[in-house]
Amino acid sequence: MELFAALDTVLLSRLQFALTIMFHYLFPPLTIGLGVVLVYLGLRYVMTGDRLFRDAQKFWTKIYALNFAMGVSTGIVMEFEFGTNWSVYSEFVGDVFGSALAAEGIFAFFLESGFLAVLVFGWDRVGPKMHLFSTMMVSLGSIFSAVWIVAANSWQQTPAGHHIVPVYRRGEPWVVDGELMMRAEITDFWAMVFNPTTVIRLTHTLTGAFIVGGSLVASVGAWYLLKNRHIEFARRSLNGGLIVMTIGAFTAAATGHLQAKITYAYQPAKMAAYEGHFETGPGHLTVFGIPDVKNETVRYDLSIPRAYSFLLKEDLNAEIVGLDRFAPEDRPPIWIPFVTYRVMVGIGTYLIVLSIVAVVFRLRNKLYTHRPLLFLFVITVFLSLIANHGGWVACEVGRQPWIVHPPLQWTGGEPGVGDVVVDETGVVQYDETQGLRTTDAVSKAISGEQVLGSLIGFGLIYGLLFIVWITVLHQKIQKGPDISEDADTSSASVEDLLDISSSRVSHSKHMIEPNGGSGA
Amino acid sequence: MIAMTSWFTAESLPFVWFTLIGCLLTGYLILDGFDLGVGVLHLIVPKDETERRLSVNSIGPLWDGNEVWLVTFGGALFAMFPYAYATAFPAFYTAFILLLFALIFRAVSMEFRGKMHSKLGRRMWDVGFGIGSLLAAFLFGVAGGNVVSGLELNERGDYTGSLMDQLSPYPLTCGLLIVLLFTLHGAIFLYMKLTGDYQQRIANAAKVSWVLFAIVYGIVTIWTLASVPRATENFADVPALWLIPAFNVAMVGLTGWMVWRRFAFAAFLCNAGSIASMVILLAAALFPNLINATDPAMDLRIVDAASSTRTLTIGLIVVGIGLPFVLIYTTIIYWTFRGKTRLESHSY
Numbered sequence: 001m002e003l004f005a006a007l008d009t010v011l012l013s014r015l016q017f018a019l020t021i022m023f024h025y026l027f028p029p030l031t032i033g034l035g036v037v038l039v040y041l042g043l044r045y046v047m048t049g050d051r052l053f054r055d056a057q058k059f060w061t062k063i064y065a066l067n068f069a070m071g072v073s074t075g076i077v078m079e080f081e082f083g084t085n086w087s088v089y090s091e092f093v094g095d096v097f098g099s100a101l102a103a104e105g106i107f108a109f110f111l112e113s114g115f116l117a118v119l120v121f122g123w124d125r126v127g128p129k130m131h132l133f134s135t136m137m138v139s140l141g142s143i144f145s146a147v148w149i150v151a152a153n154s155w156q157q158t159p160a161g162h163h164i165v166p167v168y169r170r171g172e173p174w175v176v177d178g179e180l181m182m183r184a185e186i187t188d189f190w191a192m193v194f195n196p197t198t199v200i201r202l203t204h205t206l207t208g209a210f211i212v213g214g215s216l217v218a219s220v221g222a223w224y225l226l227k228n229r230h231i232e233f234a235r236r237s238l239n240g241g242l243i244v245m246t247i248g249a250f251t252a253a254a255t256g257h258l259q260a261k262i263t264y265a266y267q268p269a270k271m272a273a274y275e276g277h278f279e280t281g282p283g284h285l286t287v288f289g290i291p292d293v294k295n296e297t298v299r300y301d302l303s304i305p306r307a308y309s310f311l312l313k314e315d316l317n318a319e320i321v322g323l324d325r326f327a328p329e330d331r332p333p334i335w336i337p338f339v340t341y342r343v344m345v346g347i348g349t350y351l352i353v354l355s356i357v358a359v360v361f362r363l364r365n366k367l368y369t370h371r372p373l374l375f376l377f378v379i380t381v382f383l384s385l386i387a388n389h390g391g392w393v394a395c396e397v398g399r400q401p402w403i404v405h406p407p408l409q410w411t412g413g414e415p416g417v418g419d420v421v422v423d424e425t426g427v428v429q430y431d432e433t434q435g436l437r438t439t440d441a442v443s444k445a446i447s448g449e450q451v452l453g454s455l456i457g458f459g460l461i462y463g464l465l466f467i468v469w470i471t472v473l474h475q476k477i478q479k480g481p482d483i484s485e486d487a488d489t490s491s492a493s494v495e496d497l498l499d500i501s502s503s504r505v506s507h508s509k510h511m512i513e514p515n516g517g518s519g520a
Numbered sequence: 521m522i523a524m525t526s527w528f529t530a531e532s533l534p535f536v537w538f539t540l541i542g543c544l545l546t547g548y549l550i551l552d553g554f555d556l557g558v559g560v561l562h563l564i565v566p567k568d569e570t571e572r573r574l575s576v577n578s579i580g581p582l583w584d585g586n587e588v589w590l591v592t593f594g595g596a597l598f599a600m601f602p603y604a605y606a607t608a609f610p611a612f613y614t615a616f617i618l619l620l621f622a623l624i625f626r627a628v629s630m631e632f633r634g635k636m637h638s639k640l641g642r643r644m645w646d647v648g649f650g651i652g653s654l655l656a657a658f659l660f661g662v663a664g665g666n667v668v669s670g671l672e673l674n675e676r677g678d679y680t681g682s683l684m685d686q687l688s689p690y691p692l693t694c695g696l697l698i699v700l701l702f703t704l705h706g707a708i709f710l711y712m713k714l715t716g717d718y719q720q721r722i723a724n725a726a727k728v729s730w731v732l733f734a735i736v737y738g739i740v741t742i743w744t745l746a747s748v749p750r751a752t753e754n755f756a757d758v759p760a761l762w763l764i765p766a767f768n769v770a771m772v773g774l775t776g777w778m779v780w781r782r783f784a785f786a787a788f789l790c791n792a793g794s795i796a797s798m799v800i801l802l803a804a805a806l807f808p809n810l811i812n813a814t815d816p817a818m819d820l821r822i823v824d825a826a827s828s829t830r831t832l833t834i835g836l837i838v839v840g841i842g843l844p845f846v847l848i849y850t851t852i853i854y855w856t857f858r859g860k861t862r863l864e865s866h867s868y
Binding site: 123 | 580581582584585587588590591592594595596598599600601602603605606607608609610611612613614616617619620621623624625627628630631632635675676678679680821824827828830831834835838839841842843845846849850853856857864865866867
């Protein structure tokens with residue numbers, strides 16, 4: 001018991017949150033990305049009557065449903081953990097953050113899970129148009145869900161639309177141990193939802209999700225081509241996935257750039273951690289290096305001189321705020337953001353290169369037979385998922401030591417333009433009442449023993465689920481789509497014949513007709 | 521901001537929301553109640569693979585929409601009563617983590633069971649589905665029993681008791697009560713969805729569930745009256761409140777009668793009425809508190825736990841816009857999947 005008493009509830013709770021959210025975050029990008037694919041396939045079926053689109057939609061729906069079940073059941077954990085492990089945080093932000101979560105429940109979850117029933121089980125019960133409508137509602141629900149969650153998360157990074165006020169109890173200010181209890185209260189709902197980073201963060205996050213969806217479809221298509229199975233289905237999958245990926249990769253780079261700029265403006269310490277930028281001054285862009293936190297430098301630094309200054313301020317000589325402007329207790333950890341940020345950017349670059357190469361091969365009609373390239377597509381879905389996780393981890397760990405990041409001031413008043421306002425020792429002063437430190441946010445009524453127990457429990461259960469999930473996913477992909485009895489020869493109603501002729505036309509011309517990318 | 525009518529004042533809003541989260545909780549218990557019950561029955565009644573698939577598929581399109589009521593209840597509690605959320609969730613840490621495990625297991629069991637090629641694999645997920653449902657129902661009852669009888673809270677609103685304090689006989693009996701209530705609810709629902717021999721056995725299961733439920737219901741009622749004084753204080757002050765338990769008893773009785781007469785839909789409605797009146801009973805027992813403390817000075821009152829007037833108002837607008845849609849498409853979906861459960865190529 002002595003041992004357990006010494007266990008750090010903050011550290012364990014952080015580990016637990018990291019584990020549960022990272023596991024959960026496998027599924028939302030998959031469902032958001034695949035949802036758009038399902039809408040596209042449903043739409044094409046209703047428009048053309050080509051059975052292959054319906055068969056493809058049925059196939060992907062099964063995979064969607066599997067991921068959805070995983071996403072829902074691991075998502076409810078996140079909501080509970082705010083209360084169980086981070087109750088002081090919940091008290092501090094509930095008034096602000098809560099309305100976004102409630103809106104997510106009412107506007108997104110009901111929509112998503114309600115119409116999912118029709119999408120998954122309704123094939124024989126509703127007509128194709130109602131089915132398409134349900135597919136759209138499911139996809140819309142998953143995107144709404146991202147909107148509210150990203151808005152709430154962005155508020156933690158760049159709070160707006162609120163003020164900090166004392167809490168009242170029994171009509172009197174609530175004082176515990178001589179300390180006045182404070183909380184954030186909303187003053188402007190839309191300013192809270194559209195706080196300075198919401199829009200750009202949402203765009204970047206959704207782009208990441210579309211890339212994951214696109215690369216899953218392309219990956220499965222490439223796998224079948226390698227195995228010489230379901231050829232027509234596989235070609236269309238690879239083609240559509242490639243289009244989504246290509247648009248997605250370029251959009252991700254553009255939105256990522258904008259997000260870096262806005263991160264610098266509002267959370268320069270986080271940006272400095274990403275780049276291992278210890279000393280205020282012109283910034284180099286480190287391609288490779290090993291941060292040496294103790295000596296405040298990056299070793300084996302392979303960098304492009306001044307590129308960082310140029311990217312952030314379009315000026316090679318611009319001064320970039322470094323970690324030296326921050327007191328040691330206000331600095332984020334360096335290693336995790338530095339590495340994960342590089343993983344994200346590195347994979348992003350790879351995706352751009354792969355897309356360009358693949359498009360060139362596609363135009364020369366060599367993509368479907370180029371085995372090494374096909375193999376790259378098979379593994380790219382994992383890399384896309386890793387990039388998504390890398391970006392998120394960098395963003396969240398970079399926010400530390402704050403769970404709610406207090407705003408900081410710049411000389412000249414505009415964020416990111418001048419220099420940060422510092423005190424006589426040259427260090428940024430945060431208004432602690434405006435923010436909340438992660439160490440202060442943890443529940444007071446829980447013991448390290450309890451958290452350790454639950455952490456182990458989650459570890460075991462999620463480990464088991466991961467294995468089963470991968471196994472079932474693998475089985476489903478191995479089994480492949482149920483392609484209807486080839487419509488070309490049988491079922492010869494006039495309408496069918498018309499459909500076949502139109503689908504033949506689209507087969508023959510889909511080399512030049514980009515038939516994917518509806519959602520990117 | 522919309523103009524507030526005289527109903528929605530700064531003073532009344534916390535109570536409006538107290539009513540609304542009560543409605544969300546009622547919606548959750550009525551809807552997820554039957555699919556949790558189907559899970560409990562899954563351990564006992566179905567005899568072969570077809571029957572198990574029929575059970576699972578009877579709730580297949582519905583369960584996860586039902587669970588959203590819980591998510592939204594949690595979200596609304598977080599938003600509108602952050603202090604209640606921050607008090608109850610750490611207090612029930614172990615119970616709620618177990619609840620999460622249970623809910624995860626039952627959710628993925630339904631998805632995974634049909635994909636298993638071996639009989640053993642399927643049985644494993646069948647048991648996961650059943651135990652998960654049973655445990656979830658039980659834990660809801662335990663938590664409810666503790667909230668009524670009072671938690672040990674300190675000045676800051678933090679729980680100071682231990683896990684063992686929560687496992688005293690009264691809350692445990694409340695846990696059993698909810699398990700039996702949901703089993704009954706699930707059996708009535710299944711009766712509506714099934715045919716033939718399996719339906720006959722479910723009819724018997726419904727009768728047994730009702731008898732056991734009625735016994736435990738009687739025990740809990742007497743126990744509450746006799747030795748949980750905090751739960752009956754309001755009833756002494758406002759005798760009219762006795763109409764609620766009277767209505768509840770009537771509903772329980774009617775449910776039994778309908779079960780024996782095999783008026784399944786009527787039985788379902790009566791049991792739903794019984795669940796709703798239990799939530800109203802809980803609310804009447806707690807009022808004006810949201811969480812009872814063992815020391816009344818530490819009670820968490822509705823007004824003190826509530827968010828600011830602005831947040832409560834925004835929440836009301838959100839619900840006002842969203843809830844009609846939710847009700848419309850929930851109805852559409854239940855209508856789409858009405859009638860007897862059929863096994864199709866897209867079933868689990």
